[in-house]
Amino acid sequence: MFSSLSQKAGTLALLNIIRKEFVQLSRDLRSVIIIIIIPLFLLIVFGYGVTTDIKNxxxxxxxxxxxxxxxxxxxxxxxxxxxxxxxxxxxxxxxxxxxxxxxxxxxxxxxxxxxxxxxxxxxxxxxxxxxxxxxxxxxxxxxxxxxxxxxxxxxxxxxxxxxxxxxxxxxxxxxxxxxFNQELKSVNFFIPGLMGLIMMIMTVLMTSLSISRERELGSFEKLISTPVNPFYIIAGKVIPYAVLAFIDSVLILLAGYLLFDLEVKGNLFSLLVVTLIFIFCGLNLGLIISTVAKSQQSTMAIAFIATVVPSFVLSGFVFPIRNMPLILQGISYLVPARYYLDVIRGIILKGNGIREHIESVLFLLFFMLLTFRLSSFRLKKLMREI
CATH class of the missing domain: 3.40.1710.10 (abc type-2 transporter like domain)
Incomplete structure (x- = not known):
């Protein structure tokens, strides 16, 4: 008898916990949408984008x-x-x-x-x-x-x-x-691609997790309560991470030279300038994500969708873009890593300058300014809400 009562109590407790979790999920529709969309998004992108066929x-x-x-x-x-x-x-x-x-x-x-x-x-x-x-x-x-x-x-x-x-x-x-690669060494192709992938992931996570962490701890409210223009708040958040990311990019180039004999055939200064622009693109994108996500967990999920998948699949890092369906080729034009890889591979492997890749450099500049403007707007809106 007692065992049957305890089983009923356990069942009721289980049902109450399940009901409570569904109620909490209904109040956090963003997380529900992310949970549902991520698997479908990954299936579509990897299913159509990941191909080893060489055509066109x-x-x-x-x-x-x-x-x-x-x-x-x-x-x-x-x-x-x-x-x-x-x-x-x-x-x-x-x-x-x-x-x-x-x-x-x-x-x-x-x-x-x-x-x-x-x-x-x-x-x-x-x-x-x-x-x-x-x-x-x-x-x-x-x-x-x-x-x-x-x-x-x-x-x-x-x-x-x-x-x-x-x-x-x-x-x-x-x-x-x-x-451009007489020995057909695959490492000469992948190292510049890895550099773009690593820099995009790092920069976005740096700024997005920084603000998300402060929002969870409550220190972000103290920061925005001070009479400081949002521009200075964004600059103060971005500059330290920009310095760290730039140092990382130099270390990656140095490691590529020392470990894999990868020489920069083009102008090193041009390469570093374009890299700095790309770094600010990632940092600004991270700020935008941090103003949308309310927790570090959701920040990680959104950052994964916004950086890892596009930078790995839709940038030309591994899989040729020309072999993908037209809709994915169109989406790839919105991925900054695509333009960055085009520039750095041209500079490192072909000895090109910025002039040969002026369209890609202009897009990166436009993306940097656009994301900075959007991050400023989102931060002002967040300050008004808080």
Whole structure:
């Protein structure tokens, strides 16, 4: 009898606790929304964004022959689904500009004697220039190139020459050249990407958790009760963490050089200036998150969605953006890490300057100013509410 009564009491207590938790959840709809949205968000982003397929590789062609053979050779690449022809040019020097600027990842140069040499049964040299900054992609793309050239030689040229000369051979002699990362070391591609990922995560968590912690402890109310302009409050919160983050970025570059032989081929000062702009982007974003989240737990959840997932998946850190669905490609334009990685990889691996990446630098400046303005607005609103 007593055991049955205790079981009933335990059951009632359990039901009361469950009811109480649901009541508390109903009062904190933000947490409920976060709990529901995070799994769906991760599933969609990782399901569509994480892909190892290499497609639509930007291709530039310098066709100095302009014959039926050369056109069929180019068509083999464009119809394969692996390459996207961005331009056909007549000047050899322009191939360099396309690869340096990042507008093309592969350049093909067909010589003037392309069709004549093939028609006479001789082997002809075709130069392929690859952007090797992403070693994994370059290796895969090089395999595609060999596969397409072999198919061209087998299906078109060899049969044609065999009918005329009665002999079979491989007529196209590929001469591949790897730029920016001749040894195809994947670490040269990932270290700059890791730098962007680490800096974004650190800067956002630094400022967001700082204010969230003060709000939980009650010290934030004392701070905003003082007759101080919100601008100075934000500056006072941001500057110390900006100094620490900047020191971290220098240490990462130094470790990359000492441990992985990663040299900065471009201007180091330009790299540090862009890094400082990116740092302020992350710190300002952290301030905005801190004014939205009411606790450190919710701050961590929002920061995870706002930094880790976009910076890892949608920035081009590991997975090529061009292979993602159009909607994710559109969202990636709102991710500051995308532009930062474009700049630092250009400076570190290609020796570029800010001029070659002016659009990315301008976006980072715009994002920095916009987030600073939004954080000031949110902080003023929070001060009025408190």
């Amino acid at each position: 590789v930007n291709l530039v062609v310098c066709d100095l022959n302009k014959t039926q053979f050369s056109n069929e050779f180019i068509q083999k690449f464009t119809s394969s689904g692996f390459f996207k022809l961005v331009d056909e040019i007549d000047n050899l020097n322009e191939v360099d500009k396309f690869l340096i600027s990042g507008k093309a990842k592969v350049g093909i140069i067909l010589p003037v004697n392309f069709s004549n040499e093939l028609g006479s049964g001789k082997s002809v040299k075709v130069q392929i220039i690859l952007d090797g900054s992403d070693a994994n992609t370059a290796n895969v793309v090089l395999g595609y190139v060999y596969q397409i050239v072999q198919g061209f030689s087998r299906d078109i040229v060899s049969d044609f020459i065999f009918k005329r000369t009665g002999k079979k051979f491989t007529p196209v002699d590929l001469k591949p050249r790897i730029w």
